[in-house]
Amino acid sequence: MTIRVMLVDDQELLRTGFRMVLQSQGDIEISAEAGDGAQALEVLRTAEVDVILMDVRMPRMDGVQATRQICLEPDGTPRPDAPKVLILTTFDLDEYAFAALKAGASGFLLKDVPPTELVAAIRSVHGGDAVVAPTTTRRMIDRFAEVLPLTQTPTGPPALEPLTEREREVFLLVAQGLSNGEIAGGLRLSEATVKTHVGRILAKLGLRDRVQAVVLAYEAGLIRAGGS
Template sequence: MTIRILIADDEALLRMAFGTVLDAQPDMAPVGEAANGEQAVRLARELRPDVVLMDVRMPGTDGIEATREVVRVSPRSRVLILTTFDLDEYAFAGLHAGASGFLLKNTRPEELLAAIRSVAAGDAVVSPRITRRLLETLRPHIPDGRGGARDDRLGRLSAREREVLVEVGRGLSNAEIAATLYLAEATVKSHLGRVLHKLELRDRIQAVVFAHENRLVHPV
């Protein structure tokens, strides 16, 4: 399968650099470039790319709002937020808007390619280790939900599925969850798949956000 990719960044040199790397891969094809969020949304609607590389800071419609709109107009397109450590609050906002993960702008080419392939296959690109670091950094920006009602979709989960969701929210990998709950890793993966389906979530990252917003995981 050829992964069709839309590149959204206001810096022409970066768009060219990303395009050069992607075009050299036999399983990838850059299908469009956008210099701002509005163009990204329009091209996502027209081209229906598999993956959108989305810069955060762009003129006009920024990458956060553009991500929200891309997910709406092209639900099958997966968005990777491009960010730097000093913009971590934007990374969380992007994940909450529907992105499937985030990449640092100075990521190595092989990491970029691996991330794109993972996202195109339906996985999140943020590893459990990075998830924990992300949560630690972004905890002040995650709504704690105090005083608000929990999402009704929680009632769809079995007790075991809820346990798995809690551990995912803590940033544990499938192997770590298996050891914690005394389950086979394949069983954990199956439970997680059902959790995502029942909660209507896109991927593991969205599950992490959901767990924290519904106070299943408490800051330490």
């Protein structure tokens, strides 16, 4: 199956570089491009896209606003048919990338990402995994959390009321950046069982993917920057 990718960045040189790397892959095609978030929304009205590489800082409409409109319904619930969004960040400067995760992005990519990691990230997200390396996303969230205040009062354990005791246990491990394999080993479960638990957790909490689980856990006061 061909993965249709959209490049959204105001720097044409960067789009050209990404395009050259991705077009060399037999299972990836560049189906659309845009120079900012507003143009991306216009293009998406007619273009068929599976995965979007989205810059954060752009003129007219930034990547956070665009991601929110692409991934979320007006009431804040996830759009089930929305393309997956991978945020392009410089890591040290783009504090707003954390807000993009809240807006529905599936993870981060550094702008200087090696070609092999870029391709692997796109394939992984397209296949249903929110992040290529869960610990990487958690580490980046920790970094951004140091400079971003909580947007609401921590809700604590009540945020997990829909979950069973086992699901809560799995949820907290997902929020700490553990992979399904690591969770399975720690809880002495099969990876298939963990995958089933994760699917049920996301459905019960109305979350799009594992990244959103990390965001919820942080905002609920269940995890903190630099620790669990």
